[in-house]
Amino acid sequence: MEAPFEKELPAGPINKSMLRYLYKLLSTTGMPKKILSIAALLSIASSMIGLVWPVMTGRFIDQFSTGGINGLLIILLVGVFLMEALTTGVSYYMLAYAGNRTVTMLRKRLWSKTLALPVHFFDNHRSADVMSRISRDTDEIRTLITEHLISFFSNVLTVIGALVILFWLDWRLTLVVLLAAPLGAAVIMPIGGKMYKISMNMYEQLGQFASVLTQVIGEIRLVKYSNAEKREQKNGFDKVDHLFELSMKEAKVYAVLSPLMSMIMIVLLTTVVAYGGMRVSSGALSTGVLVSFVLLLFQIMLPINTFATFYSNLQKVSGAVERLKPILEAEVEDEHDEKGAIMPILTQDIVFHNVEFAYSSEEPILKGINIYMHAGQVTALVGPSGSGKTTIFSLLERFYVPDKGLITYGERSIADFDIASFRSKIGYVSQESPLVDGTIRDNIMYGRIDTVTEAEMIEASQQAYAHDFITSLSKGYDTEVGERGIRLSGGQKQRIAIARALLRKPDILLLDEATASLDSDSEHEVQQALEHLMSRCTTIVIAHRLSTITNADQIVVLEFGQITGTGRHEELLNTHSSYAEWTNKQFRQTRSHDPQRLID
Structure with a gap:
């Protein structure tokens, strides 16, 4: 069952524990602290220099009014x-570098972690949500670092420094300015809380909309041959309309906040x-x-105006970290593999020892499974849908861990082997073997981390009866297959x-x-x-055809997650009534079309 990451919103507008978690995360991600420190010092220097020129401008005006112009003062003013x-330009570039570099490392860490997560993590989280976390939420962190974090502290220093100078220039006028501070805070704080809730809802709806897009575009052929365009159009329109409503709520908040802040500043300036x-x-x-005072007042107003933006961004980042945390803290597949064993050279027997497994706390999918699969032989799994055949595959691929029991390869549990070494010894071919977007060459070599020669690739293609059709294409092995191999036929995809x-x-x-879903010509090859x-x-093999069953060294009959029979075809026909009934029924139903098919 799909579920979004966040079960509920954090208790407060800014989740302090999440901010502490963010600091720890960035500290361990490889944030360029030296560059960030230099950028911070330059930003502070820029802010302090920004406090000098208003005072110098006032002095210049006073000198001009008395009829004397000090050339040195002009040179100093230009120098300032x-x-x-x-300092502003250099600090901005260094902050941009630090922020982008940090987020680049964070995204790499998230991407590596995502690839290392077990399959059951993706069973419980929408793929579009995971993509949104890695791209959109990390971008909020980048914005915080590059545009807000250092500037916030330098702006705080600017405000403090400006207030000190204002008191020095005229303490009475400064008291008038300070009267506006509580009023501004009273406006920003409650509106900021509303902004947080709207932003979190916006993220959730964007994730849901991305999920709809991913699903519909990925299965566009299903949508079209099912005449489901109107249904999906309505579903998409509903999501877009909800996003519009949230956007307008956000606009209403800004429509109130912006004029209020402007009005406060105008009234303050006028006063x-x-x-x-x-x-x-x-x-x-x-x-x-007075001119110096007004200029310094602007130096205060501009930073204060950015405080609201910083506060809003901090709220978004707090929510973003909340949503990244499940990925970062999820247990990876090989987290408990400490120097796992390398797979043996010789093929070994595979044995299921009283294996039980359930996807949830409900009824187990597999119950007390005991199978002995001899090395080099063919074991066929048959049974009705939902009997646990695909689950056995998933356990063998170590996508899941048995709740009880043990699966061994030779004398060792498969859990003892290094997971990459174990999977390197597994080949998997399904009814609809997936292809990645790229060339035929990319797809044949996919998953081989060592060097593959052209001769090896061609030999594998010839053994798969794929070389002839590949070389008949205009670009041969460099032919693009399209998304999920859409430019190739079913038989061509299977052979690749x-x-x-x-x-x-x-x-x-x-x-x-x-071969279950292929035409007879493609099936033969x-x-x-x-x-x-x-x-x-x-x-x-999960058996769909009678030929597979009759030729198998061993047939395992599964019903409701339990093994109800094991043996060869002739033996089970005589001893297993359900198996004999399925075989005869499916053979009679399909004989006129395909006498070899046995659909379970």
């Missing part, structure tokens, strides 16, 4: 402007200018000091998948019989390719 521009003008006219204050399995040189072959592959492996 240049220094502020230089300062009016009161300051009165003091200038009375001679208690010079014009230059078999070539890929042959190239792996597996000891264990898991075969969800690959694919069957020949499979015989090449099966001749060198211990083969476990």
Whole structure:
């Protein structure tokens, strides 16, 4: 069952524990601390320089009003402007580098962790949600570092420094300014809480919308031949409309927040200018000091205006970290593999020892499974849908761990082997063998981390009866297959998948019989390719055809997660009533079309 990451929103607008977790995460991700420190110092220097030129400007105006112009003061003023521009530019670039570098390392860490997560993690989380976490949520962290974090602290210093200078220039006017601070905080804090809830809901809806897009676009043929365009159009429109509603809620908040902040600033500025003008006219204050005061007031207003943005971004980052945490803290497949054993060279027997397994706390899928699969032989699994055949495959591939019992390879549990070494010895061919977007060459070599020669690839393709059709294509092995191999026929995809399995040189072959959905022409060639592959492996096949069962060294009959019979075809026909009934029934139903088919 699919489920979003977050079960509920954090208790408060800013989750402090998540911010601590973020700090620890960034510290261990490889954040360039030296560059960030230099950028912080430059940003602080820029802020401090920004406090100098308003005072110098006031002095310049006072000198101009008295008829004297100090050339040195002009040179110093220009120098201050240049220094502020230089420090601002360099600090911005260094912050951008630090932020992007940090998020790049974080994304790499998340991507590596995602690839190492067990299959059951993806059973419980939407793929679109996982993609959104790695891309969108990490971008919020990047924005915080590059645009807000250091600037927030430098802006705090700017405000403090400006207030000190304002008190020095005229403490009465400064008290007028300070009266606006509680008013601004009273406006920002409650609105910020609403922004947090809206942002979290927006993330959730974006994840759901991405999930709909992924599902529909990925299965567009199903949508079209099912005439489900209208249904999916309505589903998509509902998601888009919900996003629109949330966007408008966000717009309403900004529509209130922005004018309120502007009004506070305008009223404050008007009050300062009016009161300051009165003091200038009375001679208690010079014009230059008033100009310096107003310029410094702007130096305060601009940072304060960014505090609301910083607060909003901090809320989003807190939510983003909350959503990244399940990925980062999930247990990976080989977390308990400490120097796992390497697979033996010679093929070994595979044995299920009283294995039980359940996907949830409900009724177990497998109950007390005992199977002895002899090395180099073919074991066929038959039984009705839901009897546990695919689950046995999943346990052999170590996608899941048995709840009870043991699976051994030779004398050792399969859990004792290094998981990469174990899987390197497994070949898997299904009814619809998946292909990745890329060339035929990419797909045949997919999964081989060692060097593969052209001759090896061609040999595997020839054994899979794929070489002739590949070379008949205009670009041969460099032909693009398209997403999920859409540009190839079913038989062509199967033969490429078999070539890929042959190239792996597996000891264990898991075969969800690959010819079940093919036409007779393609089936003959694919069957020949499979015989090449099966001749060198211990083969476990989910049987769909009578030929597979009659030729199997061992047939295992599964019903409701239990083994109800084991033996060869002739033996089970005489001793297992359900097996004999299935065989005869399916043979009669399909004989006029395909006398070899046995659909379980």
